[in-house]
Amino acid sequence: MKRIISILIENKPGALARVVGLFHQRGYNIETLNVGPVFDGSYSRMTVTTRGSENDVEQITKQINKIIDVIKVADLTEGDHHEYEFIMVKFKQSAKIQKILKGLNGKIHEKEKDAIVMSAWGSSSDIEVAIRAIGKANLLEIARSGSIGLHEGEKVLKI
Amino acid sequence: MKLSGGDLLMRALRDEGVKFIFGYPGGAALHIYDSIFKQKACEHILVRHEQGATHAADGYSRATGKPGVALVTSGPGATNAITGLATAYMDSIPLVVISGQVQSHLIGTDSFQETDMIGISRPIVKHSFIVQNTQDIPRIVQEAFHIATTGRPGPVVIDIPKDKTDPSKLYEYKRAKEISLRSYQPRVLPHPGQIKKASKKILSAERPVIYAGGGVILGNAHKELISLNKLLKAPVTNTLMGLGAYPAKDKYFMGMLGMHGTYQANMAMHNADVIIAIGARFDDRITNTPSMFAPNAKIVHIDVDPASISKIINADIPIVGQVKESLLALIKEIKRSKIKIDSEALDNWNIQISQWREQHGLDHDLYLSKIKSSMIAPQVVVQELYHATQGNAFVTSDVGQHQMFVAQYYHFNKPRRWINSGGLGTMGFGLPAAMGVKLAFPKQEVVCVTGEGSIQMCIQELSTCLQYNLPIKIININNEALGMVRQWQDMNYGGRHSASTYSDSLPDFVKLAQSYGHVGMKVTKQSQLKNTLEKAFAMKDRLVFIDVYVDPNEHVYPMLVAPNGSMKDMWIKKNTKA
Numbered sequence: 173m174k175r176i177i178s179i180l181i182e183n184k185p186g187a188l189a190r191v192v193g194l195f196h197q198r199g200y201n202i203e204t205l206n207v208g209p210v211f212d213g214s215y216s217r218m219t220v221t222t223r224g225s226e227n228d229v230e231q232i233t234k235q236i237n238k239i240i241d242v243i244k245v246a247d248l249t250e251g252d253h254h255e256y257e258f259i260m261v262k263f264k265q266s267a268k269i270q271k272i273l274k275g276l277n278g279k280i281h282e283k284e285k286d287a288i289v290m291s292a293w294g295s296s297s298d299i300e301v302a303i304r305a306i307g308k309a310n311l312l313e314i315a316r317s318g319s320i321g322l323h324e325g326e327k328v329l330k331i
Numbered sequence: 332m333k334l335s336g337g338d339l340l341m342r343a344l345r346d347e348g349v350k351f352i353f354g355y356p357g358g359a360a361l362h363i364y365d366s367i368f369k370q371k372a373c374e375h376i377l378v379r380h381e382q383g384a385t386h387a388a389d390g391y392s393r394a395t396g397k398p399g400v401a402l403v404t405s406g407p408g409a410t411n412a413i414t415g416l417a418t419a420y421m422d423s424i425p426l427v428v429i430s431g432q433v434q435s436h437l438i439g440t441d442s443f444q445e446t447d448m449i450g451i452s453r454p455i456v457k458h459s460f461i462v463q464n465t466q467d468i469p470r471i472v473q474e475a476f477h478i479a480t481t482g483r484p485g486p487v488v489i490d491i492p493k494d495k496t497d498p499s500k501l502y503e504y505k506r507a508k509e510i511s512l513r514s515y516q517p518r519v520l521p522h523p524g525q526i527k528k529a530s531k532k533i534l535s536a537e538r539p540v541i542y543a544g545g546g547v548i549l550g551n552a553h554k555e556l557i558s559l560n561k562l563l564k565a566p567v568t569n570t571l572m573g574l575g576a577y578p579a580k581d582k583y584f585m586g587m588l589g590m591h592g593t594y595q596a597n598m599a600m601h602n603a604d605v606i607i608a609i610g611a612r613f614d615d616r617i618t619n620t621p622s623m624f625a626p627n628a629k630i631v632h633i634d635v636d637p638a639s640i641s642k643i644i645n646a647d648i649p650i651v652g653q654v655k656e657s658l659l660a661l662i663k664e665i666k667r668s669k670i671k672i673d674s675e676a677l678d679n680w681n682i683q684i685s686q687w688r689e690q691h692g693l694d695h696d697l698y699l700s701k702i703k704s705s706m707i708a709p710q711v712v713v714q715e716l717y718h719a720t721q722g723n724a725f726v727t728s729d730v731g732q733h734q735m736f737v738a739q740y741y742h743f744n745k746p747r748r749w750i751n752s753g754g755l756g757t758m759g760f761g762l763p764a765a766m767g768v769k770l771a772f773p774k775q776e777v778v779c780v781t782g783e784g785s786i787q788m789c790i791q792e793l794s795t796c797l798q799y800n801l802p803i804k805i806i807n808i809n810n811e812a813l814g815m816v817r818q819w820q821d822m823n824y825g826g827r828h829s830a831s832t833y834s835d836s837l838p839d840f841v842k843l844a845q846s847y848g849h850v851g852m853k854v855t856k857q858s859q860l861k862n863t864l865e866k867a868f869a870m871k872d873r874l875v876f877i878d879v880y881v882d883p884n885e886h887v888y889p890m891l892v893a894p895n896g897s898m899k900d901m902w903i904k905k906n907t908k909a
């Protein structure tokens with residue numbers, strides 16, 4: 173099952189590598205990864221998506237929690253949550269691709285004769301579906317932000 | 332007064348109460364070495380290989396409970412420290428390893444003796460620091476010791492670029508009153524509700540087993556463990572790392588469990604209805620096939636590290652907390668609840684365990700029956716050692732059959748007396764670890780029981796022992812082979828001894844010891860054994876290397892049957908399953 177793990181981690185050199193390394197070390201895969209400083213910039217919020225059983229994820233979150241630089245960890249998939257992913261796509265003139273992306277909050281950033289750059293966002297399952305539908309024809313480049321997410325309601329992951 | 336980075340470091344180490352630094356100099360560490368020269372609070376012990384430095388610091392820590400400190404230079408110095416870091420990490424030993432690093436502006440340029448120490452050590456440390464500002468050194472040292480010694484302990488690396496110890500750049504020394512890290516709250520107290528549940532479950536048990544590991548020793552909770560069992564009267568087993576956590580002489584003690592555990596300990600685990608796991612982690616050398624583990628047991632698991640709980644075996648009643656506080660809470664709750672243990676069931680259970688012990692238990696009087704035998708049995712060497720030292724020695728060990736024989740036959744009644752690499756199984760650990768122990772306890776007997784394979788992995792430390800006058804006794808259980816490897820080859824590979832023997836090319840250990848300035852003794856006959864040991868132990872101020880030739884065909888038994896075996900499936904002697 174797909175899991176979304178949110179991590180608050182000290183914004184210190186090497187901190188990110190400790191989390192990424194741990195996944196490898198403990199035999200788990202990272203599907204997507206997003207990170208950036210938040211609030212006063214002294215710490216970052218990471219979002220990692222991975223696949224595993226309930227036991228696997230419990231073990232992963234416990235192990236992540238042990239990393240000294242990690243301040244807090246939550247498995248968003250445990251409860252109700254919002255989750256989105258942002259993508260940027262460069263393609264040759266294609267009505268089909270434009271239409272698919274338009275359906276995903278798409279926005280055109282650049283429209284040259286030879287290349288169009290668009291962004292779009294949606295739930296990662298919608299993004300997956302869109303990427304499959306886009307196919308290879310006329311596609312030049314694609315970049316994904318990886319999932320990010322928040323708990324629903326008043327619940328927060330914060331220090 | 333303002334201090335250089337090197338002086339700040341030494342001052343900070345002094346303020347942590349560091350007595351010994353085990354180390355080896357080199358370019359990137361030379362400023363630090365100059366600072367060492369100028370102070371008196373910490374004695375530097377010059378080892379002969381950085382692996383020795385880490386193991387010596389580790390041995391010091393295991394014996395004293397205090398953190399061990401090692402200092403190495405960049406590049407090869409740092410990489411040589413890796414095995415020792417991994418060894419300490421696997422056994423949760425608090426170490427602070429300081430590595431010199433190339434100058435900051437050279438980092439990333441493949442400069443001379445540059446290695447990414449933070450990167451290569453990352454999976455085998457509890458935490459690591461790289462010094463970016465010299466004035467941070469005191470704080471980093473404080474944090475490093477705090478992290479290494481609290482919660483589940485472990486090794487911490489401090490990597491210091493050479494320019495951060497530049498003697499011409501001076502800074503104020505500031506020491507914080509208290510360390511608090513927002514991302515690290517190591518102190519966890521057990522949940523009262525869980526303690527209640529556990530107490531109820533334990534008191535209703537008919538076939539309980541206390542399975543206590545190294546966490547009891549690390550958490551200094553052996554007294555509490557004894558108090559708990561005054562109430563419970565349950566059979567107790569210790570892991571390889573836990574030996575000494577419960578007195579071996581106690582009537583409820585069943586010996587070690589697991590791969591080479593005693594028959595009664597493994598049978599008791601398999602047949603238990605409640606297993607009380609304390610500071611133990613259900614390692615694969617314990618559980619055998621996890622799905623076949625203790626089929627009827629409810630598991631109460633106490634550990635300071637939540638990640639150890641339900642990692643391998645699901646815990647029915649998890650208790651996350653420091654071992655000592657958890658045991659105290661449990662004892663209090665048991666007393667408060669006034670529920671009585673089921674004495675009749677427990678009597679029957681203890682009788683059952685005695686029967687198992689009689690059936691296939693270890694023969695602790697082997698030294699009596701083998702007195703006339705021509706070849707020396709390795710088990711007898713350990714038994715004679717036990718008697719020669721009245722069971723009071725600190726015993727370090729290496730890895731292999733000899734290690735298991737000590738674990739089985741030397742009865743440890745006190746914690747921190749048995750010092751071995753359990754988790755990583757590092758050959759070469761024994762001698763340098765013994766140096767650390769001897770420095771901490773110069774008046775006590777410190778014995779390294781090793782094999783002719785293992786001892787050659789850190790033999791160079793004999794030179795260190797001479798320099799610092801460390802009269803350790805080394806007992807080399809010489810079976811002229813990588814015995815444990817050969818045992819597996821006998822049992823699983825049709826006796827094909829691939830790369831496990833070298834009898835024609837072994838050194839003359841007596842001469843070797845002598846050339847290092849020590850005393851060497853050789854024993855080839857059973858009749859010489861006792862006398863030689865007595866003679867060696869009488870030489871109080873000399874290191875004596877006792878090379879004991881033993882029967883090369885001995886195997887370690889019991890041995891769990893694998894793969895697809897449970898804890899009740901054991902080989903109890905050659906070609907015989909219980």
Ligand SMILES: Cc1ncc(C[n+]2csc(CCOP(=O)(O)OP(=O)(O)O)c2C)c(N)n1
Pocket residue numbers: 729730731732733734756757758759781782783784785786808810812813814815816
């Ligand atoms: C550094 C290292 N390399 C390899 C091994 C694998 N190993 C485990 S036991 C053993 C044999 C040890 O031989 P010896 O020290 O003579 O002990 P014996 O088993 O003969 O008592 C080996 C090679 C190890 N544990 N550590």
Ligand SMILES: [Mg+2]
Pocket residue numbers: 731782783784808809810811812813814
């Ligand atoms: Mg050997």
